[in-house]
Amino acid sequence: xxxxxxxPIDVVQMQRxxxxxxxxxxxxxxxxxxxxxxxxxxxxxxYQAYVELAExxxxxxxxxxxxxxxxxxxxxxxxxxxxxxxxxxxxxGVSAAHRxxxxxxxxxxxxxxxxxxxxxxxxxxxxxxSEWLHPEAE
Amino acid sequence: MKYRLLYFASLCDAAGCAEETVASEATDPSALYTxxxxxxxxxxxxxxxxxxxxxxxxxxxxxxxxxxxVVFLPPVSGG
Numbered sequence: 001x002x003x004x005x006x007x008p009i010d011v012v013q014m015q016r017x018x019x020x021x022x023x024x025x026x027x028x029x030x031x032x033x034x035x036x037x038x039x040x041x042x043x044x045x046x047y048q049a050y051v052e053l054a055e056x057x058x059x060x061x062x063x064x065x066x067x068x069x070x071x072x073x074x075x076x077x078x079x080x081x082x083x084x085x086x087x088x089x090x091x092x093g094v095s096a097a098h099r100x101x102x103x104x105x106x107x108x109x110x111x112x113x114x115x116x117x118x119x120x121x122x123x124x125x126x127x128x129x130s131e132w133l134h135p136e137a138e
Numbered sequence: 139m140k141y142r143l144l145y146f147a148s149l150c151d152a153a154g155c156a157e158e159t160v161a162s163e164a165t166d167p168s169a170l171y172t173x174x175x176x177x178x179x180x181x182x183x184x185x186x187x188x189x190x191x192x193x194x195x196x197x198x199x200x201x202x203x204x205x206x207x208v209v210f211l212p213p214v215s216g217g
Contacts, residue, residue, distance in 0.1 A: 031217050047216065050146055050209060052193045054216075078216055090217050110217065118190075119216030120147035132148040133215035134186075 002058030002076045004049045004119070009077050009088045017075040018095040025099040027106040031090040033083050041126035047080045047089065050118040054078070061112040069105040071096040076109055078119055089121075139163075139204045141170065147212050153178045167191065168198040171210055186213055 001017070011030065018026050033045050062074050072095040079089050092109045096102040115137075124130040140161050145153045153174075164170035167189040174180065184198060188211040191200055202208065 048146055048150075049216075050144065050190070050211065053190055053195070053209070053211075056193070057195075114214075114217035116214070117216050118146070118188075118211050118214055120212070121215045122147070132151070132212075134148060134182075134213040135215055137213070 001074070002055060002062050003078075004051050004054050004058075004080055005077050006079075006081050009079060009091045011088065011091060014075050014077065014091050014093055018073045018093050020072045020095055022097055023072050023095040024097050025102040026093065026095045027099070027102040028091065028093040029106050029110050030088050031110070033085050033087045033089055035085050037123060040123075042123050043085065043126045044124040045083045045089065046122040046124070046130075047078070047083065048120050048122070049078070049080045051080075054117050054119055057117050058113060061109060061116065064112070065094070065105045065108050068108065069094075069096070069101040070098070071101050071105045074105065074109065076113065078113065078117065080119070139165075139202065141202065142205065142207045143174070144207065144209045146209070147215075149178075149180060149182070149210060149212055152180055165202055166199050167196070167202065167208060167210070170202070170208060171198075174210075180210075182210075182212055187211060 076092040094102045094105040122132050144157045190209040
């Protein structure tokens with residue numbers, strides 16, 4: 001599943017979504033709000049999404065991961081709204097029979113979500129200003 | 139024709155609104171973006187944007203219909 005959430009991400013609840021008897025490996029990634037970016041001191045982030053399309057594109061990525069890797073469950077949630085330092089901005093978890101597929105699928109998920117899903121972050125800087133980030137394609 | 143536009147991130151800031159309905163002679167997103175960029179002072183060139191119509195990604199030559207919802211998506215920065 002993929003979802004965009006206004007509410008804080010409950011990591012324990014997310015992990016429960018990965019439980020299955022055939023699972024020998026669970027890999028989870030948490031993206032958290034960091035206190036610096038590009039040399040500037042950051043004291044918070046705001047995320048905005050085009051929710052309808054973000055959830056559709058996120059579900060496409062989950063389906064792709066399921067096709068590419070031998071995995072069991074996939075759970076991915078991205079926060080929107082105002083976040084403080086240390087808050088979980090994105091959570092991606094994968095269960096699989098074996099660790100290699102779980103690591104590979106989790107890496108695929110987070111990389112594709114960052115590159116494709118219509119979500120934007122606004123950084124709030126310690127010195128008072130803020131700006132939207134629109135990175136060049138890598 | 140009339141189109142409903144949604145704006146996100148810095149395009150929302152530049153337009154001064156999150157959505158608007160516009161009357162336009164444009165029949166594809168390419169012509170519509172040129173019009174709106176002039177009106178709102180958008181600085182992105184189209185090659186840096188993606189376009190969505192009625193909630194699905196599409197291309198710049200997509201034939202628009204009356205009352206379509208059109209969104210120009212600036213480079214994303216989730217994660």
